[in-house]
Amino acid sequence: MFEGARTGVATHCPYCALQCGIRLTTGPEGVRVEPDAEFPVNRGGLCQKGWTAPAVLDTPDRLRTPLVRGADGNLVPADWDTALDTVVAGLNRVRERHGADAAAVFGGGGLTNEKAYLLGKFARLALGTSQIDYNGRFCMSSAAAAGLAAFGVDRGLPFPVTDLGEAEVVLLAGANPAETMPPLMRHLDRADLIVIDPRRTRTAARAALHLQPAPGTDLALALGLLHLAVTEGVVDKEYVAERTEGFDATWGRVAAWWPERTERVTGVPVAELREAVRLLGNARRAYILTGRGAEQHSKGTDTVSAFINLALALGLPGREGSGYGCLTGQGNGQGGREMGQKADQLPGYRLLVDPAARAHVADVWGVLPQDLPGPGRSAFELLDALGTDGGPRALLVFGSNPVVSAPDADRVAARLAALDLLVVADFVPSETARMADVVLPVAQWAEEEGTMTSLEGRVLRRRRLLPPPTEVRDELTVLSELAVRLGQPADRFPTDARAVFEELRRATAGGPADYSGISHERLDTGVAVHWPCPAEEGGDGGRGGVGAATATATTATTGSSTRVEPGHVASAPAAPYAEGTPRLFLDRFARPSGRALFAAVEHRDAAELPSERYPLYATTGRVLAQYQSGAQTRRVPELMAAAPEAFVEMHPDTAERAGVADGVLARISSARGSTVARVRTDGTLRTDTVFLPFHFPGEGRANLLTHAALDPRSRMPEFKVCAVNVTAVPA
Numbered sequence: 001m002f003e004g005a006r007t008g009v010a011t012h013c014p015y016c017a018l019q020c021g022i023r024l025t026t027g028p029e030g031v032r033v034e035p036d037a038e039f040p041v042n043r044g045g046l047c048q049k050g051w052t053a054p055a056v057l058d059t060p061d062r063l064r065t066p067l068v069r070g071a072d073g074n075l076v077p078a079d080w081d082t083a084l085d086t087v088v089a090g091l092n093r094v095r096e097r098h099g100a101d102a103a104a105v106f107g108g109g110g111l112t113n114e115k116a117y118l119l120g121k122f123a124r125l126a127l128g129t130s131q132i133d134y135n136g137r138f139c140m141s142s143a144a145a146a147g148l149a150a151f152g153v154d155r156g157l158p159f160p161v162t163d164l165g166e167a168e169v170v171l172l173a174g175a176n177p178a179e180t181m182p183p184l185m186r187h188l189d190r191a192d193l194i195v196i197d198p199r200r201t202r203t204a205a206r207a208a209l210h211l212q213p214a215p216g217t218d219l220a221l222a223l224g225l226l227h228l229a230v231t232e233g234v235v236d237k238e239y240v241a242e243r244t245e246g247f248d249a250t251w252g253r254v255a256a257w258w259p260e261r262t263e264r265v266t267g268v269p270v271a272e273l274r275e276a277v278r279l280l281g282n283a284r285r286a287y288i289l290t291g292r293g294a295e296q297h298s299k300g301t302d303t304v305s306a307f308i309n310l311a312l313a314l315g316l317p318g319r320e321g322s323g324y325g326c327l328t329g330q331g332n333g334q335g336g337r338e339m340g341q342k343a344d345q346l347p348g349y350r351l352l353v354d355p356a357a358r359a360h361v362a363d364v365w366g367v368l369p370q371d372l373p374g375p376g377r378s379a380f381e382l383l384d385a386l387g388t389d390g391g392p393r394a395l396l397v398f399g400s401n402p403v404v405s406a407p408d409a410d411r412v413a414a415r416l417a418a419l420d421l422l423v424v425a426d427f428v429p430s431e432t433a434r435m436a437d438v439v440l441p442v443a444q445w446a447e448e449e450g451t452m453t454s455l456e457g458r459v460l461r462r463r464r465l466l467p468p469p470t471e472v473r474d475e476l477t478v479l480s481e482l483a484v485r486l487g488q489p490a491d492r493f494p495t496d497a498r499a500v501f502e503e504l505r506r507a508t509a510g511g512p513a514d515y516s517g518i519s520h521e522r523l524d525t526g527v528a529v530h531w532p533c534p535a536e537e538g539g540d541g542g543r544g545g546v547g548a549a550t551a552t553a554t555t556a557t558t559g560s561s562t563r564v565e566p567g568h569v570a571s572a573p574a575a576p577y578a579e580g581t582p583r584l585f586l587d588r589f590a591r592p593s594g595r596a597l598f599a600a601v602e603h604r605d606a607a608e609l610p611s612e613r614y615p616l617y618a619t620t621g622r623v624l625a626q627y628q629s630g631a632q633t634r635r636v637p638e639l640m641a642a643a644p645e646a647f648v649e650m651h652p653d654t655a656e657r658a659g660v661a662d663g664v665l666a667r668i669s670s671a672r673g674s675t676v677a678r679v680r681t682d683g684t685l686r687t688d689t690v691f692l693p694f695h696f697p698g699e700g701r702a703n704l705l706t707h708a709a710l711d712p713r714s715r716m717p718e719f720k721v722c723a724v725n726v727t728a729v730p731a
Contacts, residue, residue: 007025007026007027007465008023008024008025008026008465009023009024009463009464009465010022010023010036010463011023011024011445011446011461011462011463011465012452012460012461012462013046013049013050013053013331014053014110014331014444014445014446014632015047015049015050015053015331015627016180016181016329016330016331016627017156017181017327017328017329017330017331017332017333017334017454017455018041018042018161018181018183018184018454018455019041019331019452019454019455019458019460020035020036020039020041020042020045020046020047020050020183021035021036021038021039021041021042022034022035022036022046022050022053023035023036024054024446024465025465026465026466030054030058031054031057031446031465031466032054033046033050033051033053033054035050040160040161040162040528041161041162041183041184041454041456042183042186043183043186045182045183045186046183047181047182047183047624048624048625048638048639048642049625049627049633049636049639052636052638052639053445054446055635055636055637055638056427056428056444056632056633056635056636057444057446057447059428059635059636061428061429061635062427062428062441062469063426063427063428063429063433063439063441063442063472064441064469064470064471064472065077065078065441065471066078066079066080066082066083066438066439066440066441066471067083067436067438067439068082068083068086068437068438068439069436069437069438075434075436075439080471080473080481083438083440084478084481084482084485085485086437086438087396087421087423087438087440087482088482088485088486090394090420090421090423090437090438091103091127091394091421091486092486093420093421094392094393094394094420094421095127095128097393098393100127100128100129100130100373101129101130101131101373101376101392102129102392102393102394103127103129103131103392103393103394103395103396104129104131104132104376104382104386104392104394104395104396105119105122105123105127105129105131105132105341105395105396105397105398106132106133106134106135106379106382106383106395106396106397106398106400106402107119107120107132107133107134107135107336107341107398107399107400108134108135108136108330108336108398108399108400109134109135109136109139109329109330109331109332109333109336109337109399110330110331110332110336110399111332111336111341111398111399111475112332112335112448112450112451112452112462112497113332113335113336113338113339113450113451113452113453113459113501113504113515114450114451114476114497114500114501114504115398115399115450115475115476115479116134116332116335116336116339116340116341117339117340117341117347117500117503117504117507118475118476118479118480118493118500119132119340119341119398119475119479120132120339120340120341120342120346120347121340121365121492121493122479122482122483122493123341124340124372124373125365125367125371125483125488125492126479126482126483126486126487126488126493127486128373129373129376129392130343130373130374130375130376131343131376131377131382131392132341132342132343132376133341133342133343133376133377133378133379133382134336134337134341134342134379134399134400135330135379135399135400135402135405136330136333136336136337136342137342137343137378137379137380137714137715137716138296138379138380138405138406138407138716138717138719139292139295139328139329139330139333140156140295140326140328140329140333140334140337141295141300141337141711141714141715141716142294142295142296142297142300142301142303142304142711142713142714142716143156143290143294143295143300143304143326144326144337144714145301145304145711145713145714146301146302146304146305146308146599147304147308147326149301149305149597149599150305150308150312150589150596150597150598150599151317151584151585151589151590151591151596152589152590152591152592153349153512153584153590154349154512155334155456155457155513155531155584156325156326156327156328156333156334156455156456156457157323157325157326157327157328157455157456157457158317158323158324158325158457158583158584158585159323159325159456159582159583159584160456160458160528160530160582160583161184161187161454161455161456162187163321163323163583164184164187164188164191164287165186165187165189165190166190166285166321167188167190167191167283167285167286167287167321167322168190168191168192168283168284168285168286169191169192169193169194169279169280169282169283169285169286169287170188170191170192170193170194170286170287170288170289171193171194171195171196171276171280171286171287171288171289171307172193172194172195172196172197172203172207172289172291173196173218173222173288173289173290173291173293173294173307174196174197174218174290174291174292174293174294174295174720175195175197175203175289175290175291175292175293175294175327176197176201176202176203176204176291176293176621176622177203177291177327178201178202178203178205178206178624179201179202179203179622179623179624180291180327180329180622180624181327182624184327185203185206191287192207192208192209192279192283193206193207193208193209194207194208194209194210194211194276194279194280195207195209195210195211196211196213196218196221196293196294197210197211197212197293198212198213198214198215198617198619198685198686198689198691199212199619199621199649199682199684199685199689199691200212200682200684200685202624208279209272209275209276209279211268211272211273211276212267212268212686213266213267213268214265214266214267214617214686214688214689215606215617215618215619215689215720215721216297216605216606216609216617216720216721217265217266217267217603218293218294218297218303219297219299219302219303219306219601219603219604220257220262220265220266220603221262221266221268221273222303222306222307222309222310223253223254223257223262223306223601223602223603224257224258224259224261224262224263224266224268224273225262225273225276225277225310226250226254226257226306226309226310226313227254227255227257227258227259227262228259228273228274228277229277229280229281229310229313229314230251230254230313232274232277232278232281234277234278234280234281234282234314235313235314236313236314236315238315239312239315239319240312240313240315243315243318243588243589243595243596244312244595244596244597244598245593245595245596245597245598246597246598246599246600247312247313247598249598249600250309250598250599250600250601252600253600253601253602254309257603259273259274265603267686280310280314281314284321285321285322286314286316286322287316287322287323287324287325288307288308288310288311288314288316288323288324288325289324289325289326289327290303290304290307290324290325290326290327291326291327291329292329292621292719292720293619293621293720294307295326295714295716296716296717296718296719296720297606297711297716297718297719297720297721298606298607298707298709298710298711298712298716298717298718299603299604299606299711300711300714300716301711301713301714301716302599302601302602303601304326305599305601306599306601307324308324308599309598309599309601311323311324312324312596312598317585317589317596318584318585318586318587318588318589318596319586320583320586325455326455327455328454328455330628331452332452332453333455334453334454334455334457335451335452335453335459337349338453338508338513338531339504339508340361340507343375343376343377343378343379343382344375344376346358346361346372346507346511347361347504347507347508347511348361348507348508348509348510348511348512348513348514348515349508349511349512349513350511350512352372352374352375353374353375355369357511358372360507360509360510360511361507364503364506364507365492365507366492378710378715379406379715380406380407380412380708380710380715380717381710381715383402383406383412383415383416384411384412384415384708385415386415386416386418386419387415387416387417387418387419387420388415388418392419393419393420393421394419394420394421394422394423395416395419395421395422395423396423396424396425397422397423397424397425397426397432397436398425398475399425399426399475400432401426401430401431401432401433401628401629401631402416402432403416403430403431403432403435403697404430404431404432404629404630404631404694404695404696404697404701404703405628405629405694405703406703406717407703407706407707407708407717407718407719408672408673408703408704408706408707408708409673409701409703409704409706410672410673410704411672411708413435416432416435417435421437421438422435422436422437422438423436423437423438423439423440424436424438424439424440425439425440425441425442425475425478426439426440426441426442426631427441427442427443427444427472428631428632428635430629430631431629431631431697431698440473440478441469441471441472441473442468442472442473442474442475442478443468443472443473443474443475444468445462446464446465446466447464447465447466447467447468447472447474448462448464448468448474448497449462449463449464449497449498450462450497450501451497451501451520451523453531456530456582457530457531457581458528458529458530459515459518459523459529459530459531459533459580460523461520461523461524474495476493476494476495476496476497476500477495479493480493480494480495498520501519501520502519505518505519505535509534509535510534512532512590513531513532514531514532514533514534515531515533516533516534516535517529517533517534517535517536517579517580518531518533518580522579527579528579528582529579529580530579530580530581530582531580531581532580532581533579533580533581606707606709606718606721606722607707607709607718608670608671608707608709608718608721608722608723609723610688610723611723613725614669614670614671614723614724614725615688615723615725616650616654616688616689616690616723616724616725616726617686617688617689617690617721617722617723617724618668618670618689618690618691618692618702618705618706618721618722618723618724619689619690619691619692619720619721620691620692620693620694620702620703620705620706620719620720621691621693621694622693622694622695623643623693623695624642624643625639625640625642625643626639626643626693626695626696627695628695629694629695629697630695630696630697633695634695634696634697643693643695645677645678645696645700646675646676646677646678646692646693646696646700646701646702647677647678647679647680647692647693648666648668648677648678648679648680648690648691648692648726649680649681649682649685649690649691649692650679650680650681650682650685650689650690650691650726651681651682651683651685651686651687651689652681652682652683653687654685654687654688654690654726655679655681655726658725658726658727658728659727659728660679660726660727660728661679661681662679662680662681663678663679663680664678664679664728664729665677665678665679665728665729666678666679666726666727666728666729667726667727667728667729668690668692668705668724668725668726669705669724669725669726669727670704670705670706670707670722670723670724671723672704672705672706672707672722673704673705674704674705675692675699675700675701675702675704675705676699676700676729677692677700677702690724690726692705694719703719705722705724706718706719706722707721707722
């Protein structure tokens with residue numbers, strides 16, 4: 001009990017990867033949210049989305065019963081047995097006619113660890129398909145690929161968020177946390193910020209230095225900054241010699257990126273390039289953080305690698321008080337890809353092509369290694385193959401809305417329409433759910449138990465406040481009932497979140513993302529647990545995990561006092577005490593040599609550049625009051641009042657040339673399609689660039705414009721740059 005007749009739980013916000021601590025209470029007047037002042041990430045703060053999160057629980061159009069498309073083409077209510085039998089009959093038909101890979105699964109970065117784990121297991125065992133991926137491919141895959149290559153492990157922040165509070169300088173490449181995760185800004189108040197963004201965002205407005213490159217030139221900018229770091233003498237030569245490899249090959253590429261060439265390609269003045277390097281080089285405590293603006297490109301992995309190169313040259317990663325990190329976006333974007341819903345991975349961040357990984361997970365699952373399918377298609381490639389010869393004929397979607405969020409959205413919608421069977425599990429009638437043959441109503445965040453993993457690799461408890469509506473089921477139950485109907489033993493697909501977590505502990509044991517030393521009991525004490533946390537170490541911060549990854553920051557509660565072990569950053573308490581591995585790489589990196597690896601990358605143009613027909617760059621992103629595809633936040637009146645419709649932001653001179661003005665509707669067109677949005681003029685924007693948020697449906701979808709060119713390594717689509725024109729919409 002929190003107060004009076006209200007009952008409550010301590011849990012976490014359902015939105016971004018900060019996973020801000022909150023307290024939920026319920027009483028006669030409904031559900032109320034309060035920020036947790038003791039949770040170190042948000043320290044009593046919440047953004048507008050977090051404050052209004054309970055409003056989605058009882059949104060008027062919430063899905064409360066299964067829906068099945070009838071002979072007349074309309075979705076009509078059905079009981080659960082009818083809905084599940086319809087799904088299984090459709091799955092069996094396509095599998096019998098076209099093989100196991102004719103059934104596919106598309107997951108989401110907002111699913112709990114337990115749901116992501118069981119979803120991957122369901123696809124590979126109950127369906128026997130290799131065709132599973134998730135929308136996190138559109139979020140952090142480029143940073144993941146770059147981090148794995150450089151460090152041997154991928155964790156968004158390999159240090160606690162609170163460490164940022166002591167930074168003197170923080171470089172943010174393609175990140176706008178003032179709008180996308182506002183509570184993070186509390187940890188950046190003391191630092192001089194260097195913000196790289198084509199727009200003067202709310203974050204850029206607070207920066208000591210704003211670098212404004214042309215869209216698609218972030219890689220060239222990073223190469224130019226490294227060139228200056230070398231020529232200005234701020235490289236940490238001792239660190240490079242002792243803790244890294246590959247610098248000479250990288251310098252062979254970077255040497256040609258003298259400041260004047262970098263300015264010519266990016267549009268960033270030489271003086272600003274020099275100032276950025278001066279700030280970083282003079283700082284005793286500095287961080288380089290990348291976001292979607294650096295990653296969502298057909299060269300996103302190389303772009304992130306170039307910023308990692310800069311961080312390594314300055315001696316930042318694996319040094320207390322400094323480092324490199326990626327600002328993960330979705331609520332469980334970190335845990336979601338560690339648990340096996342990604343096309344090429346098994347639980348524990350194991351690779352599906354690794355025989356030892358296959359053997360370990362197969363043993364936990366009670367099957368033979370050869371029973372596990374191989375890697376499947378990446379997210380966009382999977383969506384683009386739907387309904388084609390040799391592609392999946394049935395798709396199950398959990399926690400995603402690709403009709404709005406996928407690139408070249410009309411093309412994706414056409415592929416979804418070509419399916420023999422589309423099944424969507426959701427709690428609101430999203431744009432994708434409206435296309436489905438079967439819609440399964442599932443529980444919301446405050447109605448379920450489970451765990452989430454934040455951007456700092458910290459495993460957190462999601463606690464249930466209230467039961468879901470009578471005819472609503474949670475995804476674990478849905479997956480279990482489908483699996484049993486498909487011939488699987490019931491005990492292979494448990495419905496209790498704690499039981500699933502106990503199994504995933506065993507499945508992840510020994511893997512890079514080792515959860516085996518974590519338990520609900522440990523988390524319920526308030527302990528801060530960062531993976532890797534191997535069971536044999538008792539979760540007490542032993543120096544190991546992830547092979548070469550290390551932890552030297554551990555606190556333990558002793559009575560009413562707190563004992564701090566050597567290496568702990570006293571200014572950055574993580575909880576009553578910390579376990580697992582709060583800080584990676586302090587002794588060595590998780591590569592066989594123990595050294596971090598520079599990447600010899602080179603700039604290349606975006607897949608599509610402005611032309612006579614499409615003379616402007618378009619870039620996409622988020623706004624404060626909306627989240628992802630908007631399926632949740634567009635149902636909150638307060639948020640819709642703050643951001644009610646699609647808009648296109650452009651310089652006044654650009655608007656004048658296009659024949660439009662502030663406040664009018666404009667049509668923005670690319671080679672793939674067009675969208676309609678209201679014009680907002682902004683004199684700080686580049687004159688060659690327009691910006692659109694991607695949260696809105698229908699004719700306002702920004703992803704009707706975006707290009708599906710893929711990064712060759714991460715398979716990330718090129719969301720951040722495409723060529724467009726702008727014309728007036730007749731009154």
